[in-house]
Every structure is written in structure tokens, then in C-alpha cells.
Amino acid sequence: MSRQSVELKSVQQLAEIVFEDKVAADKWIQSPNLALGGNTPTKHCESELGVQVVRRILASIEYGGVV
Numbered sequence: 001m002s003r004q005s006v007e008l009k010s011v012q013q014l015a016e017i018v019f020e021d022k023v024a025a026d027k028w029i030q031s032p033n034l035a036l037g038g039n040t041p042t043k044h045c046e047s048e049l050g051v052q053v054v055r056r057i058l059a060s061i062e063y064g065g066v067v
Helices: 003-019 022-030 048-062
Strands: none
């Protein structure tokens, strides 16, 4: 398993925790996101920096902050 797929898997798991629902998390991961310049979180996770950005967005969602 590549590092990229491991990182994406960990982001998916974090999204499931944040959204408390696998279906909602999967939908969010695959949907274009304005905070990511219109990219999907999946696409954004193709780089290490992108993974960090997606994790920050999930943290903001979890704690009710502004994204």
C-alpha cells in the first residue's frame, strides 16, 4: 500500500469520526469543496500538504470553526 493511499485512508477514517456517519463522510470526501479551490478532498490528498489542509478543514468542522 502506497503512502498516499495510507494517508487517504486515515483522512477517510477521520471524516467518519467527524461526520459520525460513513455515508456522509464518503460523500464529503468525494464532493468538490470551495475551501480546496473546488477540488475534492480525495484529489487534494494527492500531496502531503494537501492531506494537512484536508485534516485542518475536518478539525474546523468538528469543532465548529470557520473553514
